[in-house]
Amino acid sequence: MTAEVGTLTIAEAIERLMRDGMPFRLEAYDGSSAGPPADEAPFTARLRTERGLAYLLTAPGDLGFARAFVAGDLELDGVSLADPYDLMVHVQSRLRLRVPGPSELVNIVRSLGFTQLRPPLPPPEEHLPRWRRVVEGLRHSRTRDAEAISHHYDVSNRFYELVLGPSMTYTCAVYPHDDATLEEAQHEKYDLVARKLDLSAGDRLLDVGCGWGGMVRHAAREHGVKAIGVTLSREQAEWAQARIEAEGLQDLAEVRHCDYRDVLETGFDAVSSIGLTEHIGVRQYADYFSTLHGKLRPGGRLLNHCITRRDSATAPAAGAFIDRYVFPDGELAPVGTIVTAMHDHGFDVRHLENLREHYVLTLQGWCRNLEEHWDEALEEVSLGTAKVWGLYMAGSRLAFERGEIGLHQLVGVKPDHDGDAHLPLRPRWS
Template identity: 80%
Template structure:
């Protein structure tokens, strides 16, 4: 490193290079005409204006990058907008930042412009920060949960059809083998849940956070179950009810628009929760499991399927990008926290399964669908929203592969006062 002269003004590329411990793994080109990094790098990041620089300076990390990228102020050459997985894998494996000393840091900031320390307004695709969400109610109140679900799910049913495929299943699939298609894997996921719940004709199933009704339709069609699904997304409920009608399952299946806490019926044989716990909030786990076990008959089973943290040393709250652009107020806990909450609030845990690698494969296929249907997707959502989805899904795939997050199914049963769990001596649902 050359000696520091406080009067020296660095170019943007030089200033950024000062922050790289092991050099730049990509090519950087900036609007001031400067550049850095290998000319034969696999991709090029092009900073096109001062607003993009201000985004990066005022929110270092994933949030600032997302703002600049989503707004079009940071362009990426050699990168698929629908599936930037390769770029993100390269950056995570090779990008190492260093913290310069005070004098050098001051020089870098001055060169980049002190005026760029004033945050520009965020892109319209960004949700408001946590402190401003208080106007919608306390964290995980019914009103605030409804707004959070609306932000992510009430985008466009057609957009979700493009990304998710015919199953319209927006949760981790279960791949029976590596060559299975996404649709085969989603069928296997729903069927595995049905088998773990021990469903049979005439049983009553409550599916909370039911999405577009995939579990409800599968249980009704293939197991003869009376199935009730509940979702906070009006668009999901409308789509699901039409799909139920089209399948001729009106006599068995129903999807309601509403909060699961408003379900009045009781005595269900089974409860499934597939991808809902992430939206509940860890401090609400006791009320959540108490409420749902109260909906079960004695001997009834509950299957909870959700994303989990790797361990308890990590924050339960979502990172800045995920919280502002994808799942506002989302929280993740390690599987042990979930098992304890179920055990302490009326459910005996009988089986736990980790499906982490399956979610990486699921996200791979969702990115592939988005890439293949990119032009159609842009007819449904803004370019910014489509970019968010590419970033979010590719980054999540990488996180599952690297064991930063996991996916667990936890099966519990409501045991009778005499200790009878009405369970077989050994699991009957297969691997």
């Protein structure tokens, strides 16, 4: 016999919010349950505490679920913490919420308890809400951008090594064939960028948002390019510069801890931006592309590699979970918006390629790495942070699979005053 809260048990009250019934088994701390029997359920969710219930009620959707899950108030049986992809596929295809009528809603809330409508403090892994980030500066100010980057990237270089693998590359790989390894695919990505930029020995490359210096080191090592990388993450810069010296590339390569806008050098043969545009903010595109245009010599080339939205019907700001736990202030735009911004600020856009299926494979590889190194990862970060990574990577994989987001590489050139792009008639990178 289940204990009741008001007129409904917790499981009964939550089940009332499901349009097609509970698609998994739910077991609540009051002893109640709903959904399929344990031996038939694809997975079981255990709501362990009143705080977890309050998380779900005060932030319905992905944010409330993430809070309860990250805090340990919601446990999931039959689900990999490092790769909850199967869970997300099942939930997205089966879970349908309904809006109850006024009297039914009052009964549900009364049963669960009105005190559950008071939001608990979020888990420590959660970043400040947007309205409170004003103390760090206006949205996409230099100070606030630096804080947002630090929140996500200054976690633990060792943790990133475990998840990303030896390449230490936190952007979409390019798989040259179906059975390529993640490392082979990351090498191919960097070399594809180099080929699209037509890099050769002696060229000067600026890599903005360079991460751990993967593109910088590849350009120097494989193509004899003189490369400068910049990142707002101090930990990334220190790791990258140490690796440059360990590989004996210090005469060609350098990584600086600074804002890309603070680079004084100009006249570069090429600029690569691999995964930075997502952090820039749509309203800053004009300044962003103008700045990159100003860094290039006439005939210089830009490769912009970034995640994009499917269309312009969705607001650019990230969803609540991604904004609070993964990329604070992150914004995505459809590829047409980026093409227009490049054109409007001096670039002749010559090539566009969508690599979204490659990001599906990349995320699958990262989740596999996290699962294989789970115990080591927990020596570097909290259990809550590791859970966040599993949710974020598996959810992103599903979004790329469904075409909700894409990954576009765009190649633009800065023509000279006479309109000459200084390019061959056909591209040489295929």
